[in-house]
Amino acid sequence: MDRLLLDPHTALAEGATLAALLRCCAREVCGPRGQVWAAEPYVMLRVAGTLLRVRAQGGIALRFDGPPEWLADGSWLPLTSGLLLDLLQRELAQQEFAQQPLQQRPVRPQRATRGLDQRVADQREVVGRGLEGVNDEFAAQVVSSRDAIATILSARAEAAEGTARASRPPQDPWLASEQALVYGHPFHPSPKARTGSQWPLYAPEAHAEFPLRLLGVRSNLVAGQGDAGALDRLGTAPPGYALLPAHPWQLDLLAGELREPLGDGRLIDLGYGSRPVIPTSSVRTVYEPGTGTCLKFSLDVRITNCVRKNAWYELTGAVELTERLHPVFERLADAFPGTRWLPEPGYRSAALGTRLLEGLGVIVRSGPWAVCGPGVTPILAAALAAPPYGMAEGDAATAAGVPDAVRARRAGDPLTWWKAYVERVAPPVLDAYFTHGVVLEPHVQNVLIGVDDDGLPVEAIFRDLEGTKLVAGRHDLSGLPGRVAEAVTYEAGHGWDRVVYCLVVNHLAEVAATVAEPAAKPASLLDRLWEVAREVLAGYAGEHGRPVPLAGLLAGAPLPAKANLAVRWARSADSAAGYVPVANPLAGYWSW
Structure with missing residues (x-):
């Protein structure tokens, strides 16, 4: 071409x-x-x-x-x-x-x-x-991914020109950052490949917004756990039914399987909701402004490596982890001020067999504005990592995702900005693992950075409990169903690999490269950024007995990088993805 x-x-x-x-x-x-x-x-x-x-x-x-x-x-x-x-x-x-x-x-x-x-x-x-x-x-x-990127860029251009059929960029700076990921995962062979032809209607990168479809579930068939009361504020169900919001794309995908329960009254279609929701970077999770909450739906669509379905054990696991993590995050916030998280207190679905239980399951998640401190603006880390320059990124597609104050502070004083960034993100992730036996998944789409009015990072907000795990042997899981316990657990070594990949390779390396890229001598600045990151990690290690895995990381042990190409080539599930070793910039040198 x-x-x-x-x-x-x-x-x-x-x-x-x-x-x-x-x-x-x-x-x-x-x-x-x-x-x-x-x-x-x-x-x-x-x-x-x-x-x-x-x-x-x-x-x-x-x-x-x-x-x-x-x-x-x-x-x-x-x-x-x-x-x-x-x-x-x-x-x-x-x-x-x-x-x-x-x-x-x-x-x-x-x-x-x-x-x-x-x-x-x-x-x-x-x-x-x-x-x-x-x-x-x-x-x-x-x-398919290449064609999708072209479609997204065209839609964004229409929005910028005010074309009637194009959605406008959101005014909310957090939502603008969620919708800024035009090019997707930089180390994925098909980062924007999606099933079917409907996806532009629901694509965050195209500034989509849409009303939810509302279902009524007969009261004796409601499935759920925890506090999902926010869903009841989305509309009104008739007597004898509970309200169940649904993603309109998913309802189309499930149309054949829903015909019978809709026909016999186990479910009723209440039409569309009265106000639009805004999709976040994961596509299937949306922000509902009226309640200030996020709703994580099932979508039987492959996005990057996974068909994005809420398995039954993940529905239960989200609520179980939320209950267990409340005291953990309280302690993390005490030890590392500025640490925040987005709990997932409940889910709701319909008890109509496993397929529809999973397909209609929706998880309630706190919205970021509810947990940020006064004067703090949440910004998706992936938007901060998106390159402002370069071969494929030379347009302005991602510019709206980063507030002017952040760009100015980052460019004017990159070392101070970067030190604050690493201090907010890295120590709580390490402490969650070493002190509390919790494996967070701090990749750039799972972390929001709270910035102050001057653009300086002051908070880190961690989200999405699907990838959060408990280190095996450090928690009493005897009360959980076996499949749920399995789904929320990692063996210690596997958990450490996941932490290092998400935190260092996927997150810090990408943000550091973006901070360094505009500099007159980007390679020199990048070396200094990694020196700062090493100091922050070494400071944590020195205060916490130099845990052996962290000492190895600081000594230059190769980093595990997720093999997205291999897993797509092999047509394997994302859970089967392995790692390949890459050089460790924390060691103080870079070499092929």
């Missing part, structure tokens, strides 16, 4: 897709095989025998300073997402990537000796012959 011939939105979508694929390739395919190396000013990669190069910065966040190229007959030519996808398909199929351990996959380099047209034709022929391991589903998800 020639980006010069594309409209601006499609060209940006192509660049973002290519960048994400190349990051995944460097981290999961080339890195573990020793097929990526520095050749200043470029980073070089070899994929299926073909040499690639790109200017890069940002350390393990891998931000690109220009378009990637590939070598053919001694000439460097523009790389496209289609060609890179073909090369990846060939590489992964030949090495049986989904079946063999990384250390056992031999490299079989091939010389790039033919011209552009012939090389592309060769790659497509290999894929077309049906090599074992090649799958159309993987390629379709990459293309």
Whole structure:
């Protein structure tokens, strides 16, 4: 695909897709095989025998300073997402990537000796012959994600121009940050792939807002746990029924299974609610302004790696974890002022069999404005991590997600801003694990940063209990059903890997790269940022007996990076995703 011939939105979508694929390739395919190396000013990669190069910065966040190229007959030519996808398909199929351990996959380099047209034709022929391991589903998800990004950019442009059919950006700065993630996960091969054709109606990145559908559930068939009373403020159910809000997209997906209970009166359709809700970054979780709460729905749609369904044990687990975490977060807030969280006090569904119990289940979550202190504005960490510059991110798509005061303070005094940021986020996550045996999931979409009027981070708000776990053996789970206990538990080593990946690789590395990127010498500033982060983590370690896993992290142990490419290639569940090692910038050096 020639980006010069594309409209601006499609060209940006192509660049973002290519960048994400190349990051995944460097981290999961080339890195573990020793097929990526520095050749200043470029980073070089070899994929299926073909040499690639790109200017890069940002350390393990891998931000690109220009378009990637590939070598053919001694000439460097523009790389496209289609060609890179073909090369990846060939590489992964030949090495049986989904079946063999990384250390056992031999490299079989091939010389790039033919011209552009012939090389592309060769790659497509290999894929077309049906090599074992090649799958159309993987390629379709990459293309679907690219097309979705173009659609989102077009919708945002229409909103900026005031086009009647386009939704306007939210005035709420927190919601603006939730809707700023146009390009998605930077290390995912298909970050915006979504099932079906309805998704633009409900996409946060396109500034969607919509009313909920309201159902009535016959009183003797109401399923639930905890306090879900906020749902009763969304409308009025007739006598003998309880109100159950539903995501309109999910009702369409469940239409066949709902026909019978709607026909015999076990459920009744009460129509649409009277006010719109606003989807947050996860798509299926919405903010309901009238009650100030968030509602987490099931959506039988694959978003990145998962079909976003509230399993029955996750519904129960959210309420159980909320009860257990109240005293934990009280202690964390005492030890680390500014620590906040969003409880999930209850859920409601319909007892109509497991399929509809899960499909209609909705979890009530506190809204962030209810927990922030006076004068504090919550901002999604992922919006703060989104690059303001770079190959795919050179437009203004994400600008609205970061308040002017934050951008000014971050640019004017990056080290002070960054130290405050790390102090808010890292110590409570570490203490939750070491002191309380709780594994938080502090990736950039699960953490909100509370900033003051001057743009300085003063609070960290942790959310989404689906990924929060209890360390096995440190909690009495004897009263829980076995499947629920299993779902809320991690073995200690697994939990530590998850903490390190989410906190350091997914979160701090991405925000640090964004802080450093506008600097005159970004690499130098990035080194200083990691020195500050190391000081904060070392300070916690020194005050808490230098726990062995943390000492290893500070000593430079390789970091675990989630293998999103591998799990999508293998068509596996997200829970099956493994990790690949990446260099640890906390060690004070960076090297391929």
